[in-house]
Amino acid sequence: MKLMIVDDHQVVRQGIANLLRSMIPGLVITESENGQEALSHYAQNRPDVLLLDMGLPDISGLEVGRRIRQRWHGAAILFFTMHDELPMVRQALDVGGLGFVSKSCAPEELVEAVRRVAAGQPYIEHPIATRLAMNSERPVDQRLKDMTQREMEVLLMYARGESIAGIADRLCISNKTVSNHLALLKNKLQVCSSVELIHLAVDAGLVRYGRMGAGQRL
The missing domain is CATH 1.10.10.10 (Winged helix-like DNA-binding domain superfamily/Winged helix DNA-binding domain)
Known part of the structure; x- marks a missing residue:
């Protein structure tokens, strides 16, 4: 499996890479530290899963995801971010994200999310999915x-x-x-x-x- 991690913090990228390599045999990982680099690296490497932070220093993760999905309709994007407010989750899914997990999720859940998204299956972190379901009838401004x-x-x-x-x-x-x-x-x-x-x-x-x-x- 090929995975690309996009996050502007090197220590975060390396920590995630080490974790996932230890739990997913044969995983090949590339890294990008900003949106422009992510677009270029994605075109070169065409990873099976794009693990994408929202808070990038140049182009937002949402915009990166939108551009990639416009060009590569089958791109499997797993958003990975500190904040889990439901409007942001919905925007991530609206731009074509196949999955959404927070940076506070358990390591096992991140691994499961990567595997599911790589298989073309949607995955939303369990507490977030529950909140989405419970708020589905809430009127939107x-x-x-x-x-x-x-x-x-x-x-x-x-x-x-x-x-x-x-x-x-x-x-x-x-x-x-x-x-x-x-x-x-x-x-x-x-x-x-x-x-x-x-x-x-x-x-x-x-x-x-x-x-x-x-x-x-x-």
Whole structure:
């Protein structure tokens, strides 16, 4: 089996690689540290499974997944991220993700997810799958449906306490572009202030109290 790990932290990539090699015989692993590199490496290696973090420093994992699925429809993408808010899970599945697990999952569950996705079977970490099922009838704020992936990223980071400069640095865009995104979001989401914007994000389940704060990664 060929696996590609995409994460901007070398220690995370190496830790996952060592874990999976010890539990999946014959596994061949390549690594990428950002979105652009992931797109290039995927074209060269065509792995059986793409283990993809969402919080990359240049192109978001969601955008990487969308581009890969557009070009290679059979790509098997397993999203692997720190945060498991249901709207993010749904976006990951909407762009073509076959699986979703959090970085807090048990090693055995990560291995099972890799094996399932490699076999073309969907896999969602059990607690997340349960929450998805229980919330399937929850009304979705219609204002959120027209948000782009970049707008969702900006809103999530801002609601979690990231500064405008911090968001700009992580997304490799200017402070002015971030400010413009926030102004457009207020208009699109029909709110008048930054506080209302954050409250909307919390009420919609995009972030949870106790999990916001500067420096957190998607």
